[in-house]
Structure formats: C-alpha cells, structure tokens
Amino acid sequence: MHTDLVAALDIGGTKIAGALVDGRGTILVRAQCATPAQEDGDTVMGAVEEVLGRLARSPLWERATALGIGSAGPVDASAGTVSPVNVPGWRDYPLVERARAAAGGLPVELIGDGVAITAAEHWQGAARGHDDALCMVVSTGVGGGLVLGGRLHPGPTGNAGHIGHISVDLDGDACPCGARGCVERIASGPNIARRAVEMGWRPGPDGDTSAAAVAAAARAGDPVALASFELAARALAAGIAATATLVEIDIAVIGGGVAKAGEVLFAPLRRALRDYATLSFVRDLEVVPARMGTDAGLVGAAAAALARQADTAAAVS
Numbered sequence: 001m002h003t004d005l006v007a008a009l010d011i012g013g014t015k016i017a018g019a020l021v022d023g024r025g026t027i028l029v030r031a032q033c034a035t036p037a038q039e040d041g042d043t044v045m046g047a048v049e050e051v052l053g054r055l056a057r058s059p060l061w062e063r064a065t066a067l068g069i070g071s072a073g074p075v076d077a078s079a080g081t082v083s084p085v086n087v088p089g090w091r092d093y094p095l096v097e098r099a100r101a102a103a104g105g106l107p108v109e110l111i112g113d114g115v116a117i118t119a120a121e122h123w124q125g126a127a128r129g130h131d132d133a134l135c136m137v138v139s140t141g142v143g144g145g146l147v148l149g150g151r152l153h154p155g156p157t158g159n160a161g162h163i164g165h166i167s168v169d170l171d172g173d174a175c176p177c178g179a180r181g182c183v184e185r186i187a188s189g190p191n192i193a194r195r196a197v198e199m200g201w202r203p204g205p206d207g208d209t210s211a212a213a214v215a216a217a218a219r220a221g222d223p224v225a226l227a228s229f230e231l232a233a234r235a236l237a238a239g240i241a242a243t244a245t246l247v248e249i250d251i252a253v254i255g256g257g258v259a260k261a262g263e264v265l266f267a268p269l270r271r272a273l274r275d276y277a278t279l280s281f282v283r284d285l286e287v288v289p290a291r292m293g294t295d296a297g298l299v300g301a302a303a304a305a306l307a308r309q310a311d312t313a314a315a316v317s
C-alpha cells in the first residue's frame with residue numbers, strides 16, 4: 001500500500017497542534033488548541049478530540065492512513081499511555097486508545113516529544129544524512145532522542161535519548177526527577193537564569209531575568225552571564241560526550257530556546273567537548289544548531305507514523 005497522508009499531533013503543556021502531513025513532510029492542513037493543562041484528564045482529551053475533529057473536517061482526512069503523536073513526557077509507548085510532567089490530569093493516561101477512537105480507528109504511533117524532534121531533524125533538518133545522531137532540545141527542560149544505524153531509536157517505551165536526566169555532577173543539586181546533578185538541572189534555561197542571579201548577575205532596567213536576557217548580557221561581555229553559560233555548556237558537553245562514547249554518534253543537534261543564544265552557548269560547548277570527548281572515535285563529533293522550527297514536533301510525529309507504516313508494509317509483503 002502506498003502511503004499518501006498521515007495525521008500528526010504535537011501535544012505539549014501549552015498547546016496541542018495537529019496537522020495532515022504528506023509523504024514529503026509538507027504540512028497541508030493545520031489545527032491548534034491551547035492545552036487546558038490544569039484541568040482534569042478528560043477535559044485535556046477533549047482538546048485533543050477538538051483538534052482531531054477539525055482535521056477530520058478537511059476533505060483530505062479520508063486519505064490519512066495513520067496518526068503519529070509526539071507528546072510531552074514521560075510517555076509509555078508500549079502501554080500506549082502518557083504522564084506529561086506539566087499536565088497533572090494525565091497520569092498513565094490511555095492516550096493511544098482514546099486518540100485511535102477519536103481518529104476513526106486509524107493506527108496510532110506514540111513517541112515522546114524529544115524523539116519526535118529527532119525524527120524531524122533526521123528527516124529534513126540538521127541531522128539529515130547522518131546515520132548516528134543525537135538531537136536535543138534545550139529550553140525549559142532538556143530533552144533528546146537518538147538516531148542509530150540510520151533509524152530512529154525510540155526504545156521500548158519511547159523515551160530513549162533522555163539526555164536531560166543523565167547525571168554529570170555526582171554530588172550536584174537535587175533534580176526534580178529524583179537524581180542529582182542532571183544535565184537539565186545545570187543547562188536548562190531556568191537554571192542558567194537562576195544561577196546567573198545567584199552568582200550576582202542583575203537584569204537591566206526591564207527586569208528581565210530570563211535565560212534570553214542572560215544570553216544578551218553574555219554577548220555584551222558580562223562575565224557572570226558568560227560564566228553561567230559556560231557551566232551549562234560544560235554540562236551539555238559532558239552529556240553529549242557520554243552519549244557519543246556509548247553509542248558512536250557523529251553529530252549532536254541542539255535546538256530549543258537556549259540554543260538561540262548562538263555562539264554564547266556553542267563556543268564554550270565545542271571547547272568543553274574537547275575536554276570530554278577524547279577517544280579516537282568521538283573526537284570528530286560535530287555539534288550544530290537545529291534547523292527545524294516550531295513545526296518539528298508535528299513533522300517528527302508524522303515521520304514516526306510513516307516509518308511505522310513502511311515497516312508494517314515490509315513485514316506483510
């Protein structure tokens with residue numbers, strides 16, 4: 001069977017985006033709702049059903065052969081459930097079953113949002129042409145995913161590549177995940193900003209204490225702002241080097257709001273990689289900014305649905 005179109009959902013704590021996507025990754029129809037993140041689980045599901053309902057009103061819907069979902073995590077793809085940290089009404093919520101019913105019985109492929117972004121970068125973005133890649137999102141949190149041997153590697157539950165919760169500081173600060181010294185605890189936007197303030201950085205007259213404001217100060221040469229980014233860069237470098245040493249990736253792609261800091265982040269990151277990625281087979285590891293924009297989650301969810309269909313077709317034929 002030739003795959004024509006798939007439906008895709010990108011579910012986050014702020015918005016639920018949906019699309020119909022063709023086999024080249026072009027978005028043909030879109031629908032979007034705010035996530036009622038603080039409401040009960042069925043109300044949140046109602047917003048998902050609303051987005052699917054709007055897609056289904058398109059005449060193109062009848063050509064859709066599968067639904068790919070990238071969701072804020074943790075997800076459990078083997079159980080078909082999700083428990084997004086910032087959607088408290090969803091704990092072990094049976095999203096796959098409910099979405100399949102709302103989508104008229106289409107087969108559903110569920111992956112975590114970090115894995116979805118990885119699928120998108122591998123298909124159309126900065127990791128295109130690389131068979132072994134780590135893709136990361138560094139923003140409010142730090143997420144990621146892996147491509148190994150030319151294929152997306154979501155792992156049994158859809159969470160593989162969760163680099164934000166690798167510990168890179170054995171006795172470091174407690175992380176909300178329960179561990180200590182996680183990459184996310186050091187390198188996420190809120191932690192870059194918090195640390196800068198703790199070390200004595202003061203915002204400008206606008207009072208902006210976001211990581212973007214710290215990045216602007218760092219670009220202007222503020223030594224404390226630079227030091228906070230330097231620590232984040234070292235944590236990221238240690239996590240990336242560990243990943244490369246374990247599974248031999250040759251490129252790490254970094255997106256998300258913190259990556260928009262540009263060379264304020266990437267220059268110390270490349271320097272720190274030379275300290276941590278030392279063995280012959282990881283020394284040439286490249287680190288580059290992500291290329292996919294805000295549609296990465298949707299395009300990646302579509303890619304996962306298309307890949308699953310291709311596998312199914314290959315198994316049948």
Ligand SMILES: [Zn+2]
Pocket residue numbers: 164165166175176177178179180182184185
């Ligand atoms: Zn953690």
